[in-house]
Amino acid sequence: MPKPIRAALGSLLAMAILAPVHASPVAVARVHAGALPIDAHLDLPDTFDPGRADASGQGQFSLAQARQGGLKGAVIAVFVPQGDDSPAAQAAATAGALRKHTIIDALASSYPDRAARALTPTDFRRIAKSGRLAVIESVVNGGAFVRDADDVDPWVRRGVRVFGFVHAGHNALADSSRPALVRGEGVSRWGGLSPAGKRVLARLNQLGVLVDVSQLSDAAFADVLALSTAPVVATHSDLRSLVDNTRNLTDAQLDALKAKGGVIAINAFSAYLRPRDPAFAQRIVALQQEFGIADGKATLPPEKAAEYDRRYHALRAEEPRASVKDLVDAVDHAVRRIGIDHVALSSDFNHGGGIVGWEDESQAQAVTAELVRRGYKPTAIAKLWSGNFLRVWQAAEARRTTPR
Numbered sequence: 001m002p003k004p005i006r007a008a009l010g011s012l013l014a015m016a017i018l019a020p021v022h023a024s025p026v027a028v029a030r031v032h033a034g035a036l037p038i039d040a041h042l043d044l045p046d047t048f049d050p051g052r053a054d055a056s057g058q059g060q061f062s063l064a065q066a067r068q069g070g071l072k073g074a075v076i077a078v079f080v081p082q083g084d085d086s087p088a089a090q091a092a093a094t095a096g097a098l099r100k101h102t103i104i105d106a107l108a109s110s111y112p113d114r115a116a117r118a119l120t121p122t123d124f125r126r127i128a129k130s131g132r133l134a135v136i137e138s139v140v141n142g143g144a145f146v147r148d149a150d151d152v153d154p155w156v157r158r159g160v161r162v163f164g165f166v167h168a169g170h171n172a173l174a175d176s177s178r179p180a181l182v183r184g185e186g187v188s189r190w191g192g193l194s195p196a197g198k199r200v201l202a203r204l205n206q207l208g209v210l211v212d213v214s215q216l217s218d219a220a221f222a223d224v225l226a227l228s229t230a231p232v233v234a235t236h237s238d239l240r241s242l243v244d245n246t247r248n249l250t251d252a253q254l255d256a257l258k259a260k261g262g263v264i265a266i267n268a269f270s271a272y273l274r275p276r277d278p279a280f281a282q283r284i285v286a287l288q289q290e291f292g293i294a295d296g297k298a299t300l301p302p303e304k305a306a307e308y309d310r311r312y313h314a315l316r317a318e319e320p321r322a323s324v325k326d327l328v329d330a331v332d333h334a335v336r337r338i339g340i341d342h343v344a345l346s347s348d349f350n351h352g353g354g355i356v357g358w359e360d361e362s363q364a365q366a367v368t369a370e371l372v373r374r375g376y377k378p379t380a381i382a383k384l385w386s387g388n389f390l391r392v393w394q395a396a397e398a399r400r401t402t403p404r
Contacts, residue, residue: 041348044104140214156207193223232392266344270321343388
């Protein structure tokens with residue numbers, strides 16, 4: 001079929017999906033429950049106490065908040081920030097990652113009547129049917145503590161089923177979409193994936209782990225899509241056509257993700273959903289100039305880097321915030337571009353996520369309400385909240401060639 005005809009058919013399909021309607025709160029609640037919502041990416045504070053996980057007050061996620069928001073699954077990240085390449089930094093990162101894994105594991109074991117670990121999509125469905133929250137463990141910034149393929153297997157045995165290579169700053173496995181200015185990093189270290197990153201990717205595919213392309217540089221993203229033997233997911237990404245930031249995916253990357261059979265989870269992170277006001281952007285530039293890192297070449301000592309990080313995030317807290325409307329605007333764009341089968345949803349809670357209307361997990365139904373208002377059918381909403389993520393996870397599982 002010629003490309004213009006395919007595009008026209010895609011637009012007609014999007015129009016059929018997106019016909020504005022009005023629905024009662026009861027009807028919205030029914031649609032939300034039927035969608036079996038999965039938050040495709042969130043974090044837990046380092047201080048999170050699993051023993052108090054059934055009460056609010058420890059950030060944007062708890063079992064109580066998840067239950068109030070109708071959540072059926074949560075992809076919770078083992079995350080540690082990027083350090084340098086010294087053995088001491090690697091040891092500290094590994095220790096931090098193990099602590100976070102212990103917290104995630106205990107979240108389920110402390111409340112067996114409320115939550116359980118999901119190691120497969122089949123597990124998720126069984127746990128959701130039982131009325132509990134399915135806890136799916138992921139890795140973000142794996143290159144901080146996974147240095148080669150041999151390091152992958154222990155994390156998979158611990159229960160990791162989704163793996164992302166980078167965060168802010170290049171590491172041993174790949175280039176990041178956000179080089180660390182405070183470390184004086186250039187745009188690229190490896191030109192994409194490192195040799196070790198390619199070996200890690202191959203091992204992840206062999207073990208049936210779902211590969212996460214969020215945070216990767218454009219070149220590293222292209223490497224993963226070219227080399228992966230299974231479809232991949234972007235668990236917490238937004239759209240560069242709407243907000244011009246290297247952290248977001250371009251329309252061409254969306255097309256490539258679709259061609260691979262993959263999924264993008266549109267992320268409730270305000271700065272990547274709402275274009276930055278020019279006057280506010282200038283305040284960020286002024287802060288960078290004050291610390292001498294505006295050109296991306298200077299390296300700050302640890303104390304100055306910590307001070308910059310503190311002031312940067314304090315400034316960001318004053319920035320006007322995106323809303324659920326902005327989130328669904330991004331969903332609309334992605335659906336029109338690559339179709340309803342390739343889009344999902346995530347919050348990035350406890351790591352910068354949270355928008356007006358979806359401030360914490362208890363408010364997840366507000367996203368469904370906006371989707372319903374815009375005319376998304378229950379079957380489409382179910383794909384966005386869980387169906388598409390489960391499909392791509394199952395596809396990675398199906399291509400597993402090595403026993404775990």
